[in-house]
Amino acid sequence: MRPAITAFESSPDQGRGLARDMRVRWALEEVGQAYDVRLVSFSAMKEPAHRRLHPFGQIPTYEEGDLALFESGAIILHIAEHHVGLLPDDANARMRAIAWMFAALNTVEPPIVEREQVSYLERDKTWYEARLPLLDNRVRNRLDDLSIRLGDGEWLDNGFSAGDLMMVMVLRRLEGKGILEDYPNLSTYMARGQARPAYKRAFDDQLAVFASKPTGA
Ligand code: GTB
Numbered sequence: 001m002r003p004a005i006t007a008f009e010s011s012p013d014q015g016r017g018l019a020r021d022m023r024v025r026w027a028l029e030e031v032g033q034a035y036d037v038r039l040v041s042f043s044a045m046k047e048p049a050h051r052r053l054h055p056f057g058q059i060p061t062y063e064e065g066d067l068a069l070f071e072s073g074a075i076i077l078h079i080a081e082h083h084v085g086l087l088p089d090d091a092n093a094r095m096r097a098i099a100w101m102f103a104a105l106n107t108v109e110p111p112i113v114e115r116e117q118v119s120y121l122e123r124d125k126t127w128y129e130a131r132l133p134l135l136d137n138r139v140r141n142r143l144d145d146l147s148i149r150l151g152d153g154e155w156l157d158n159g160f161s162a163g164d165l166m167m168v169m170v171l172r173r174l175e176g177k178g179i180l181e182d183y184p185n186l187s188t189y190m191a192r193g194q195a196r197p198a199y200k201r202a203f204d205d206q207l208a209v210f211a212s213k214p215t216g217a
Contacts, residue, residue, distance in 0.1 A: 015210030100163025
């Protein structure tokens with residue numbers, strides 16, 4: 001059964017592949033599963049029809065037969081559990097890869113997202129200049145530990161897994177922020193993920209959505 005995912009009709013990132021459909025596209029490309037994409041507008045996302053798929057009125061969603069899923073982590077875990085290529089066969093290694101998925105989503109991504117949101121939403125507030133360095137430090141604390149654990153390894157736990165896919169996508173949110181550059185092994189790790197053919201196919205497909213809009217809007 002060919003699954004269908006949802007993505008922004010007009011992504012605010014203008015095709016930079018930062019919205020969370022990108023990680024799902026990448027996972028599907030890694031396992032060689034063809035899929036359909038349904039593009040949704042911001043208003044359609046808040047309509048009852050979409051909320052039946054996603055209670056919070058967001059993308060991505062995933063539909064496959066009578067299964068409907070939301071949350072990129074759950075979607076990628078489902079893909080990884082049902083195909084070869086994103087989780088190791090060994091039971092312990094498999095759980096460690098899943099732990100890295102959770103670490104990316106629950107431990108590393110939250111301070112990155114908080115920093116990002118403050119820089120959008122609180123830039124004109126009196127506390128902004130004082131708050132940003134505190135949030136930078138919280139991000140750096142996570143990167144310090146991640147960098148030590150990765151060391152000179154290629155991936156977080158031997159071979160590439162869904163844990164690396166998720167971590168690379170989370171680290172991408174730091175692009176251009178002047179932080180990741182201080183962690184050469186993490187920068188190289190991120191580039192290694194982005195160099196994977198499956199990543200490139202997924203990236204090009206989401207970029208094509210942006211490029212197909214006459215105004216680029
Ligand atoms: N925890 C959920 C998951 O992992 O699936 C979070 C889903 C989520 O945040 N979806 C966002 C959304 O639908 C898109 S990805 N937002 C619309 C809304 O809430 O109304 C977040 C995102 C959006 C845009 C950029 N960007 O432009 O750079 C980056 C990331």
